[in-house]
Amino acid sequence: MKLAIGVDLGGTDIKVGVMDRPGVLLKKATLPTRAADGPDQALDRLAEHIRELARRLGLRTDEIAAIGVGAPGPIDRDAGVLIAAPNLPGWENTKICPRLSVALGAPVSLENDANAAAFGEFAHRIAAGERISSMVLFTLGTGVGGGVVIDRRLVRGSYDSAGEIGHMIVEADGRKCPCGQSGCLERYASATGISATFQERGGAAVQMTRDICSKAERGDPIAMGAFDVAAKMLAIAIINLQHLLNPELIALGGGVAAAGNVLLEPVRRYARELTWRLVDDLPRIELAVAGNDAGMLGAAALALTNQQ
Amino acid sequence: MKLAIGVDLGGTDIKVGVMDRPGVLLKKATLPTRAADGPDQALDRLAEHIRELARRLGLRTDEIAAIGVGAPGPIDRDAGVLIAAPNLPGWENTKICPRLSVALGAPVSLENDANAAAFGEFAHRIAAGERISSMVLFTLGTGVGGGVVIDRRLVRGSYDSAGEIGHMIVEADGRKCPCGQSGCLERYASATGISATFQERGGAAVQMTRDICSKAERGDPIAMGAFDVAAKMLAIAIINLQHLLNPELIALGGGVAAAGNVLLEPVRRYARELTWRLVDDLPRIELAVAGNDAGMLGAAALALTNQQ
Numbered sequence: 001m002k003l004a005i006g007v008d009l010g011g012t013d014i015k016v017g018v019m020d021r022p023g024v025l026l027k028k029a030t031l032p033t034r035a036a037d038g039p040d041q042a043l044d045r046l047a048e049h050i051r052e053l054a055r056r057l058g059l060r061t062d063e064i065a066a067i068g069v070g071a072p073g074p075i076d077r078d079a080g081v082l083i084a085a086p087n088l089p090g091w092e093n094t095k096i097c098p099r100l101s102v103a104l105g106a107p108v109s110l111e112n113d114a115n116a117a118a119f120g121e122f123a124h125r126i127a128a129g130e131r132i133s134s135m136v137l138f139t140l141g142t143g144v145g146g147g148v149v150i151d152r153r154l155v156r157g158s159y160d161s162a163g164e165i166g167h168m169i170v171e172a173d174g175r176k177c178p179c180g181q182s183g184c185l186e187r188y189a190s191a192t193g194i195s196a197t198f199q200e201r202g203g204a205a206v207q208m209t210r211d212i213c214s215k216a217e218r219g220d221p222i223a224m225g226a227f228d229v230a231a232k233m234l235a236i237a238i239i240n241l242q243h244l245l246n247p248e249l250i251a252l253g254g255g256v257a258a259a260g261n262v263l264l265e266p267v268r269r270y271a272r273e274l275t276w277r278l279v280d281d282l283p284r285i286e287l288a289v290a291g292n293d294a295g296m297l298g299a300a301a302l303a304l305t306n307q308q
Numbered sequence: 309m310k311l312a313i314g315v316d317l318g319g320t321d322i323k324v325g326v327m328d329r330p331g332v333l334l335k336k337a338t339l340p341t342r343a344a345d346g347p348d349q350a351l352d353r354l355a356e357h358i359r360e361l362a363r364r365l366g367l368r369t370d371e372i373a374a375i376g377v378g379a380p381g382p383i384d385r386d387a388g389v390l391i392a393a394p395n396l397p398g399w400e401n402t403k404i405c406p407r408l409s410v411a412l413g414a415p416v417s418l419e420n421d422a423n424a425a426a427f428g429e430f431a432h433r434i435a436a437g438e439r440i441s442s443m444v445l446f447t448l449g450t451g452v453g454g455g456v457v458i459d460r461r462l463v464r465g466s467y468d469s470a471g472e473i474g475h476m477i478v479e480a481d482g483r484k485c486p487c488g489q490s491g492c493l494e495r496y497a498s499a500t501g502i503s504a505t506f507q508e509r510g511g512a513a514v515q516m517t518r519d520i521c522s523k524a525e526r527g528d529p530i531a532m533g534a535f536d537v538a539a540k541m542l543a544i545a546i547i548n549l550q551h552l553l554n555p556e557l558i559a560l561g562g563g564v565a566a567a568g569n570v571l572l573e574p575v576r577r578y579a580r581e582l583t584w585r586l587v588d589d590l591p592r593i594e595l596a597v598a599g600n601d602a603g604m605l606g607a608a609a610l611a612l613t614n615q616q
């Protein structure tokens with residue numbers, strides 16, 4: 001039995017999963033990151049945890065086929081180094097792959113976490129019997145991230161910076177973004193963006209997207225309007241993806257997608273209303289299904305692919 | 309020697325080229341399409357021309373490794389059928405591949421002409437020694453078309469409708485497009501779009517982009533403004549491509565790109581001005597180099613790939 005380990009390295013938690021084929025989780029666990037204590041202790045505990053997992057499965061760690069780590073970028077994928085991450089202060093230039101592969105004797109590869117999540121969503125659907133070869137995942141959280149799968153392969157880009165869907169410009173000269181652009185999708189369709197629209201239109205200062213969502217469910221026009229703006233901007237991004245890549249599926253994940261139909265219905269309506277009339281080639285638009293496991297699923301699946 | 313034939317089927321001309329490796333043309337010729345006389349006579353003349361080409365090269369037609377045809381879409385690629393084309397009236401449902409492969413005894417494959425041109429530009433650059441694996445070609449003509457190459461492969465999309473770059477929305481609620489959308493790139497950056505901006509701003513009714521270009525070169529502010537709008541919209545589309553796919557190169561081709569620096573300089577300036585400040589991952593932006601040969605080069609190169 002060939003086993004792969006997927007790791008999703010976050011600012012709060014480290015998620016670890018064991019898979020015997022892409023997209024199927026045998027076992028999972030969560031460790032605290034204790035980010036402020038620096039990378040050494042975290043990587044030591046992670047290695048020890050993986051050793052323990054292997055022991056329980058009756059394996060030596062050098063019998064693990066592949067270990068994949070998803071981490072917030074930017075990363076140097078070839079070197080397996082985390083360059084920097086806003087929610088992992090003090091972790092600059094952490095040599096994740098070299099350290100773990102020496103500690104465990106198994107091949108370790110590093111991926112951008114949003115790209116890993118997109119490939120995890122894809123692998124999860126394939127494992128469940130879905131027949132797709134191309135999809136785009138939008139991860140709608142505090143910001144908007146994502147990833148692109150074409151012909152069953154993750155699109156990484158020439159500087160490993162593909163899939164930065166949140167910074168597609170959907171409104172020329174629109175809202176200023178901290179990235180330096182104006183009119184980024186993220187400014188409208190993230191939790192931050194929805195909250196900004198809500199307050200801009202006179203809604204009370206509420207902190208959580210789920211509160212605005214509850215209001216929208218109860219018919220509050222300002223809350224509904226905030227989701228409507230997010231949905232229209234998402235629809236424009238989806239239409240642009242459709243024309244450029246013609247993927248089969250758009251999956252909406254992340255905390256904001258927990259709004260379910262409050263978000264999904266207007267996104268579908270706008271996409272159908274605003275797209276062209278020439279060919280009916282709009283992709284399916286669905287909620288993501290792999291949830292919080294997507295990152296580790298994808299990291300493991302990509303690590304296995306890298307071994308082939 | 310394995311030879312491939314590339315065909316670019318247009319409303320006016322049929323271009324035919326012979327290649328012994330992707331991106332390198334040994335010989336080329338042009339036949340009139342005589343579109344109004346229907347597909348039978350055109351395909352008969354094309355088959356006869358290919359027979360004659362093979363004869364001169366001392367080959368039987370069934371020794372040709374692959375024949376690739378690029379045609380204006382929509383096409384049914386699997387069946388090798390041209391479904392319809394605005395500038396080939398009466399050619400609906402022409403069985404291009406079945407007819408040519410029976411007539412010639414060689415494998416024939418069909419591609420969308422804009423996608424073929426993108427792959428031709430890519431193959432041409434690779435043959436010339438350039439080391440790239442991803443690029444996007446914008447074909448700026450009466451409309452705006454294009455094609456996407458990722459990891460050395462053409463992105464065709466799930467309904468073969470990828471690369472419709474002209475219909476990316478760059479201005480929400482912008483100019484109406486005959487396709488049914490509003491704010492398509494094509495409405496600003498095609499010859500038609502540049503002409504519309506020029507007249508909208510009070511420029512005299514001139515028909516040709518090259519006349520507006522000459523005026524812009526002489527410093528006419530209205531003409532310069534029309535190219536400026538096209539350039540800004542192209543820059544937004546390029547930034548969106550950058551974030552989504554992070555390609556190495558954007559190539560600008562088609563009749564409008566003959567404007568050279570009148571177009572290229574403001575596109576580069578806007579792209580640099582409007583893109584994010586987080587990572588310097590803007591692709592190179594250049595004029596296309598394969599010119600009118602791109603379609604047949606790409607059709608042949610893709611046909612060879614299909615045989616592998």
